[in-house]
Amino acid sequence: MVSSPAPAPTTDYAFLAAELRERDAAAFVHVGDRFDDDQRYLTRFSGPDRDYAYVYVDGEAVLCAPALFEEQARREFPGDVVYAPADLDAEAPGQQAVEVLDAYDVGADETVLVPQHLPHDAALYLDGAGVDLASTDAVAAARTTKSDAEVDCLRAVQASAQRAMARVETFLAEAEQDGTALTHEGERLTSERLRREANAVLAGEGVDPAANTVVGVGETCADLHFRGDVPVDAGETVLVDLSPRGPHGYYGDLTRTFVVDAEGGWERRAHLAVQRAQDAAFDELDAGAGVAASLVHTETAAEVAAYGFDTGYDADTGFTHETGHGVGLSLHESPSLSDDVELAAGTVVTVEPGVYDPTEGGVRIEDLVVVTEDGFENLTDYPRSLVPEPREWV
Amino acid sequence: MVSSPAPAPTTDYAFLAAELRERDAAAFVHVGDRFDDDQRYLTRFSGPDRDYAYVYVDGEAVLCAPALFEEQARREFPGDVVYAPADLDAEAPGQQAVEVLDAYDVGADETVLVPQHLPHDAALYLDGAGVDLASTDAVAAARTTKSDAEVDCLRAVQASAQRAMARVETFLAEAEQDGTALTHEGERLTSERLRREANAVLAGEGVDPAANTVVGVGETCADLHFRGDVPVDAGETVLVDLSPRGPHGYYGDLTRTFVVDAEGGWERRAHLAVQRAQDAAFDELDAGAGVAASLVHTETAAEVAAYGFDTGYDADTGFTHETGHGVGLSLHESPSLSDDVELAAGTVVTVEPGVYDPTEGGVRIEDLVVVTEDGFENLTDYPRSLVPEPREWV
Structure with a gap:
């Protein structure tokens, strides 16, 4: 081996649990690709140049892995659940997030927190599911302090x-x-x-x-x-x-x-x-x-x-x-x-x-x-x- | 000089004019950063890692240059108008897009086309201005055929x-x-x-x-x-x-x-x-x-x-x-x-x-x-x- 690089940092999702409590929200959702640094922080996954969904709900961190990247997602994601595309009915990441919320019994009119730069189409899927979207800067805030x-x-x-x-x-x-x-x-x-x-x-x-x-x-x-x-x-x-x-x-x-x-x-x-x-x-x-x-x-x-x-x-x-x-x-x-x-x-x-x-x-x-x-x-x-x-x- | 790299390609915005006509829309808006490849195609601007707005309206291509990048924006953007931050009242790129639409007399209830992955906060600014947002895949389609x-x-x-x-x-x-x-x-x-x-x-x-x-x-x-x-x-x-x-x-x-x-x-x-x-x-x-x-x-x-x-x-x-x-x-x-x-x-x-x-x-x-x-x-x-x-x- 040519080097011993610094080990991969992990992410402690306690800040999301605290933010959900404080905002009386049921879940947090983000959708982004490898170029989205909030998504990188949330998933520690250096995925592809197409969007994938992350959901934090009921104390569990869930990643909907994009096709061809399941193995890498399981290796890199420090959260609790990785869904492969075959595990889900939906194909669009925003729709997959809705499917995950549904699996965790998040109902219409419950509040779901999202970063401001969530892609518009993902916001529309969540809106369509009847949840109340509210934006949070908790991810940016958590990222400020380094472990x-x-x-x-x-x-x-x-x-x-x-x-x-x-x-x-x-x-x-x-x-x-x-x-x-x-x-x-x-x-x-x-x-x-x-x-x-x-x-x-x-x-x-x-x-x-x-x-x-x-x-x-x-x-x-x-x-x-x-x-x-x-x-x-x-x-x-x-x-x-x-x-x-x-x-x-x-x-x-x-x-x-x-x-x-x-x-x-x-x-x-x-x-x-x-x-x-x-x-x-x-x-x-x-x-x-x-x-x-x-x-x-x-x-x-x-x-x-x-x-x-x-x-x-x-x-x-x-x-x-x-x-x-x-x-x-x-x-x-x-x-x-x-x-x-x-x-x-x-x-x-x-x-x-x-x-x-x-x-x-x-x-x-x-x-x-x-x-x-x-x-x-x-x-x-x-x-x-x-x-x-x-x-x-x- | 060490090399003669291929010259910078330009972008012909005729495809946007055609899309606006076909969809009976008044303008097209996108907001994205240097990692957004649609934004790179629209602006040819290798800007910073924070969002900036592009607007196509009345046959003119407009870029709202981010602070510290005006000079580079003017050098790289093949469109018609570059606004510096000081030229605009708004600070948020989505809000700047609304300001540009207003300057071009795009009224409430007119249709504005956006890519599906427009950031959620920009969509909210445009919604707030009363325009009807509709999504378009015209940029992805135009990018398919290379000059x-x-x-x-x-x-x-x-x-x-x-x-x-x-x-x-x-x-x-x-x-x-x-x-x-x-x-x-x-x-x-x-x-x-x-x-x-x-x-x-x-x-x-x-x-x-x-x-x-x-x-x-x-x-x-x-x-x-x-x-x-x-x-x-x-x-x-x-x-x-x-x-x-x-x-x-x-x-x-x-x-x-x-x-x-x-x-x-x-x-x-x-x-x-x-x-x-x-x-x-x-x-x-x-x-x-x-x-x-x-x-x-x-x-x-x-x-x-x-x-x-x-x-x-x-x-x-x-x-x-x-x-x-x-x-x-x-x-x-x-x-x-x-x-x-x-x-x-x-x-x-x-x-x-x-x-x-x-x-x-x-x-x-x-x-x-x-x-x-x-x-x-x-x-x-x-x-x-x-x-x-x-x-x-x-």
Whole structure:
């Protein structure tokens, strides 16, 4: 075997039992496919690209497995009952959910809770069965607080991101300069070439690049999700943002910014500002569970401003985005570090101040941290230097 | 620049205009995120992992760009109008769609068409605005027939899959044998190691492995979506199924099965059966546009049966699945080769007969083809040999 990946986390459905009690509801239903991260959390099943139904009723978690996937569903689902297609009369997942509710004697006019993004056709089947649909955000709320097993998955995929970053940084450190043009082993260095290097490392590590890898160069750094192919020159900011997905569905998120042969003052000032701003965020997070999310952002932005950069979502330059977001089975999930909430222990967020100026470039550094009872643990261990150096990273 | 990928396909919205006329509807609305392939087709926008709204009304295609993604939306969207968040009062995408409908004077009681899987909350906003919601499968239907630009994308990603397959086949051809155990450069060969090799090639090609790579070994081949890590021995079937996603969102799909030092009769007979069965499918597809999808499957299954294997979705062994499925912006999309439909020119489907026996192993070969007016073009060009050979593939 090539590796021992973190074991698959399980899901404790007690939060659904509590939500049903509190809302005086008879059941919870969701329908979604492998790309629906709530469904992934509820089922731990990496199913097909077509919908399948999950039902929580009478203290039992039920999965209606899609055809050809029964075996995998039985292997992955931590719940109580897996129905194969042959076990049910209905074919449409929404209709299968109705059949399950019926089997558990959930009657018309009883309340059934569903996530807001339940597919419309499933809602129509449930409506047609006469139950009262009401929406719940209990799944998103439960997902916010990670178990130790989930944190282990996040730590593992972040470590893979670090090894991919080391490859990119080493590539830049080894670059040869011809005028301002950078080459590596005789070939012109471009954003696409760096992206492919990073992604090949990630794939070789057994994690999925997830079509997320961003490599911005100079002015394209300000385009926060740039995926084009442009040449890399000396003196330009090279912003590398890696968000791979591990085998159990958890994302890493790591950003560093490098400049080969930096001469200008802007990027050095920007890089110092985002380092100090990230430190300011860490100072707030040192308080641990209970810290106000919005305070983390406010203090981070204040530090960026102290270095003379604009801040604010409407600004044309400077720190134009929030300080961070939750990461888990979704790359972007609750909470945002601008939300008016207190961070609970087990919350995993990015800390990613950045400053951008279309005429100068863009600089961002991003770590992934987990809030603990009395502080936080940085799941990231990677240098923040602006000048690229050859790295071996384990 | 490292490559010249196929140019981004565009979307001709004439099919929506025709659908609105036919259904006497005022507008079409969809809400979805980057993982919603209908939304990708409608917008050509590889947006974030949160929902955004698309509206087609009065002959104009409108995208409500999510925050931080306006620039990318304007670059990628082939439609008429992009609203930034600041242009709209509403924040929720479903509510933004209502605001757009209002701006275009779509009144209460007019019909608005939506896909079946529109998120429930968006349906509630539209319901609340008083319009009559009716579902349409026009988007899925339009996606079935590929333009030349779309076929170019599919051909390009399939070529990357072939180069990844060549790496895996070469790896197996180079394997050293110690008893029945296979090693490569001194390390035990396992399914996970082969999967990582394939995925690293794909990532290095600039396409996304898309967490789809399946490597089954012996009995795990019958588990159609096996992703575990098991050692590879001589004499065992090694089933490699690659379904990477290209930069514009189109999937490839390629399967080959190899046996190092094959001795048994079962895998040779199975491999011959699936080759002849694939040829039988090609014979039917030679008729070109108008051929009945279900006839392709029937003839393929008949050939498998002629070699003494069971067929049928309920069978425990033999050919237990359909012959193929549509491929495009979704890995599995309409049509299935068991559907009661005639295949139109421009339809892209897999042709993938397989036979499985938990006590023997599993053998499948899969090509990707496009139906033309007077035949079909195989988008795949890769040998079908059971015995692995070193390959260089361009």
